Amino acid sequence: MDRQAKFWERLKLNRDCAVTLSAQLADAVREAVDDGILKPGDVLPSQLELAARLGTSARVPREAFAVLAAERIAVARPRIGCVVLPRRASAKRGRILFVVRESMAIGYYVTVFENAIRSLFVRKGFTFVKAVLGSRCGCRGEYTELDDALSHPNVLGIAFDEEEETFRRIRSAGVPLVAIGIGNYRGLGGVEEVGFDVGGAIPDFVEHCRRANVRNVVQFSFGTSIDAVPRLRANGIQAEGVALDPVRARSVQEGIQRAGMEAVLHRYGGDFKQNLPDVLLFTDDYLDSGALLALAHLGIRIPTGVRVAVFSNRGNGPVHPLDLTRMEMDPEADARKVFGWLRQVLAGRPLPSDAALRPRYVRAASF
Numbered sequence: 001m002d003r004q005a006k007f008w009e010r011l012k013l014n015r016d017c018a019v020t021l022s023a024q025l026a027d028a029v030r031e032a033v034d035d036g037i038l039k040p041g042d043v044l045p046s047q048l049e050l051a052a053r054l055g056t057s058a059r060v061p062r063e064a065f066a067v068l069a070a071e072r073i074a075v076a077r078p079r080i081g082c083v084v085l086p087r088r089a090s091a092k093r094g095r096i097l098f099v100v101r102e103s104m105a106i107g108y109y110v111t112v113f114e115n116a117i118r119s120l121f122v123r124k125g126f127t128f129v130k131a132v133l134g135s136r137c138g139c140r141g142e143y144t145e146l147d148d149a150l151s152h153p154n155v156l157g158i159a160f161d162e163e164e165e166t167f168r169r170i171r172s173a174g175v176p177l178v179a180i181g182i183g184n185y186r187g188l189g190g191v192e193e194v195g196f197d198v199g200g201a202i203p204d205f206v207e208h209c210r211r212a213n214v215r216n217v218v219q220f221s222f223g224t225s226i227d228a229v230p231r232l233r234a235n236g237i238q239a240e241g242v243a244l245d246p247v248r249a250r251s252v253q254e255g256i257q258r259a260g261m262e263a264v265l266h267r268y269g270g271d272f273k274q275n276l277p278d279v280l281l282f283t284d285d286y287l288d289s290g291a292l293l294a295l296a297h298l299g300i301r302i303p304t305g306v307r308v309a310v311f312s313n314r315g316n317g318p319v320h321p322l323d324l325t326r327m328e329m330d331p332e333a334d335a336r337k338v339f340g341w342l343r344q345v346l347a348g349r350p351l352p353s354d355a356a357l358r359p360r361y362v363r364a365a366s367f
Contacts, residue, residue: 008053030118099166117338121339155176159178210235309326322366
């Protein structure tokens, strides 16, 4: 298979993924350059050809080309097209290795964070590579991409994972490592930590409830990382947690959305509207969207019928006529923070003792 055929083979877009099509296209071109499928001087297909072949609007390749130009990967040349640039400058600064578990790699937050921090490093002349870890099966293929990436020199590793084996392999290769979140790396040495506290805005939410004389809250959640129930109860507020599993659907995101919708319809439909609490708390972007659709279908108005608060990621939160009270993570802003801290590590200085990522609490019209 020639290089052109290999390139087109790489350009497969997933329309059920939270990642935008333009970001997926930019990723595919970037990886083709990193893997040598595209060489310096190669001319990319035109935006019109890409849109036609991929079945997208012209906006998708236009936005992808803008990202590639900002990262100095490929730029438009008059009467020629978009040309792949030499990447000699990147090699002078070294390689940044970004390691992420497969289950997290498709999530909105990690994807936006990765793209933002990649752009920041590339603009400073670094090469940025990603290694995706397979499922936690203990099998040989779980660490294939990581082991391959570690066979090359890396000046810094960034890891979104919790497994001790991941950190052990990176440190055994002599690569300085910054872990995002709490992992099993105590005692390994050479591992810096950026805290990842997704529940960091819960105290603000509880204080808001207390000051508003809220009597009871029902929390709908997917997963266990965000749980306001214990703190609400500790403050004398009745609280119930409803844990949901995604229903079968074309994608995980749609499954979570449908689970939120069906749970609210089942719990508060028909004569059960009288069971509404003072506040409903939804703790996932996609769950939020499904639950709010169900409330609208049932004719339950916000905030007169029930007050609502949500957890969301900036840029991926639910669309609603009201500005929603929310615990909000901002992956692009977080990437800029972490980039600044990582530059300190590269300069031989430790991370700040309080280096951590957490959501902000935004009071708005839904509460």
